[in-house]
Amino acid sequence: MPKLRVEMKIEKVTMELPDTKTLQLKWPEGYDVNFLSGQFITVWWPHHPKYKRAYSLSSCALDRGRFEITVKREGKMGTSIVDWAEKGDVLGVIEPTGKFLPVFEPPGRHLICIAGGSGVTPFRGFLREATQRKLDTRITVLYTVRTTNDIIFNDEFLQLEKENPNFNFLVTCTRLTDEDPWGGRRGRIDADWIKHNIDDMANTIFYACGPNGLVEMAESLAKDELGAVKDQVVLEKWG
Numbered sequence: 171m172p173k174l175r176v177e178m179k180i181e182k183v184t185m186e187l188p189d190t191k192t193l194q195l196k197w198p199e200g201y202d203v204n205f206l207s208g209q210f211i212t213v214w215w216p217h218h219p220k221y222k223r224a225y226s227l228s229s230c231a232l233d234r235g236r237f238e239i240t241v242k243r244e245g246k247m248g249t250s251i252v253d254w255a256e257k258g259d260v261l262g263v264i265e266p267t268g269k270f271l272p273v274f275e276p277p278g279r280h281l282i283c284i285a286g287g288s289g290v291t292p293f294r295g296f297l298r299e300a301t302q303r304k305l306d307t308r309i310t311v312l313y314t315v316r317t318t319n320d321i322i323f324n325d326e327f328l329q330l331e332k333e334n335p336n337f338n339f340l341v342t343c344t345r346l347t348d349e350d351p352w353g354g355r356r357g358r359i360d361a362d363w364i365k366h367n368i369d370d371m372a373n374t375i376f377y378a379c380g381p382n383g384l385v386e387m388a389e390s391l392a393k394d395e396l397g398a399v400k401d402q403v404v405l406e407k408w409g
């Protein structure tokens with residue numbers, strides 16, 4: 171069946187960082203679709219209908235009535251959204267699709283979510299759903315950013331960490347000066363850091379999302395260095 175295409179009004183915009191904006195898109199009257207956390211929607215500007223781009227939902231499947239996407243100022247569509255999209259504007263939206271899905275069943279899995287920069291967006295959906303449903307699924311977000319000023323959803327993830335005893339939010343910064351007071355990890359994501367956060371390999375599933383370079387690096391660490399098999403690695407490449 172063809173995917174549903176509708177126009178949605180932007181009901182709220184939030185600047186997460188100077189270059190990253192979350193849009194809240196209000197479902198029109200009578201809109202009622204089934205979708206899953208981790209999926210993406212495809213959007214376009216009504217005055218430019220041929221130019222469509224995918225955005226992961228940063229909201230979750232329990233957040234009905236609106237979709238949230240979180241966009242970085244990157245390329246043509248990313249820049250137009252971050253620089254121009256405002257409350258009251260309208261975007262075309264193709265309903266959610268995609269296979270980047272959290273494995274919540276069977277219970278007891280450990281999801282290792284590897285993200286760089288804006289690639290963290292779908293993991294907010296994973297976390298919101300697991301926390302609201304009080305699932306026992308363990309979720310560890312291993313997040314690489316340049317500096318502490320580049321952490322998207324920092325406050326929300328720290329709050330979710332308090333609410334959800336099965337969630338760990340770990341950040342590594344790659345470009346801090348030696349004088350910076352950051353007490354957390356520094357340097358790139360590597361196999362040792364991931365390994366340190368795994369205690370039951372058979373029940374672990376690795377996720378990686380974002381620009382191709384980061385996702386391919388994560389895939390190679392999980393498969394070649396940690397011995398994960400195909401079904402234990404779920405990837406979403408943005409290009």
Ligand SMILES: Cc1cc2nc3c(=O)[nH]c(=O)nc-3n(C[C@H](O)[C@H](O)[C@H](O)COP(=O)(O)OP(=O)(O)OC[C@H]3O[C@@H](n4cnc5c(N)ncnc54)[C@H](O)[C@@H]3O)c2cc1C
Binds near residue numbers: 226242247
């Ligand atoms: C399934 C899927 C989900 C996506 N979800 C998001 C999301 O949640 N948030 C988001 O900001 N973008 C997301 N993207 C990327 C988004 O679709 C656009 O590609 C991005 O906004 C750039 O706009 P553009 O394609 O018009 O850029 P163009 O002018 O066509 O240039 C694209 C260039 O930007 C690079 N690029 C694209 N996105 C990023 C990024 N975020 N960081 C670094 N490099 C990038 C590409 O490798 C390419 O070189 C997603 C892409 C896919 C396929």
